[in-house]
Amino acid sequence: MLSCKELVARSSDFLDKQLSFRQRLAVRRHLLACKNCRRFIKQMRLSQAVLRQLPQGQNAELDSLAAKLAELRRQHS
């Protein structure tokens, strides 16, 4: 059976669906039996969601860039 350490090493490939059918099965079997690793995978998914929702600033900068590009486009046509 897959060890916890091996499961952690394969966790990203598991989340990205990069594992073969057999490897995927081994991960699923381990998860059924191991509460710690279930928690780990759940927290990895949560970390991904946190990154997705992390706000990104720099609005003023984008406004002036957009104005410049629109102006350029109008000159161009």
Next chain:
Amino acid sequence: MNYPTDSALLSRLLAGEQKAFRELVATYQGAMRAVAFAIVGSRNADEVVQDAWLAVVRNLEGFQGRASLKTWLLTITANTAKTRLKHNRREVLLDDISSPHGSIGDERFADDGHWLLAPYAWHQDTPEALLTEAELRECLEKTLASLSELQGSVLHLREREGLELEEICNLLQVSLSNVRVLLHRARLKVFATLEHFEETGQC
């Protein structure tokens, strides 16, 4: 055209509508910066993105809609960056830079591969709840800033922009196995940052 939302936006862009450009820039600037970062590094990334935007505006008529607008923009950015990179591309740096909050390393496991220090239970279980803590946001920014340019970009393109691994390989000209390694190590650092914060309540 296969991408109806792209096509609506495109006609507004062609008309030079400023609001349309604002939408375009807000949607894609982050991904374009990540691509430029990975290829030319932080020092030249902003200039490459600027040049890429100019190329985009000049070539708007040439956009055929065979790919999505996103793929088209990111390909232009990657090409602009590669042109800038006149000397040979540096080797992909897989040596890991250490992160302020570490990672999930061997020290967490016993010799038999079982957890020695199991994952700590977090107080919050939604991203919204976690992100209400301003200190945690800053803490994450620090971790992200500590990643190598390539690693940070791979993480950004995958997690924030939702690119497929193959798209990332093609844009950055990095092998699939390297992308997988970079991504995994970056995720463990983010994980360790969140865990540390949940465990200690501080950065």
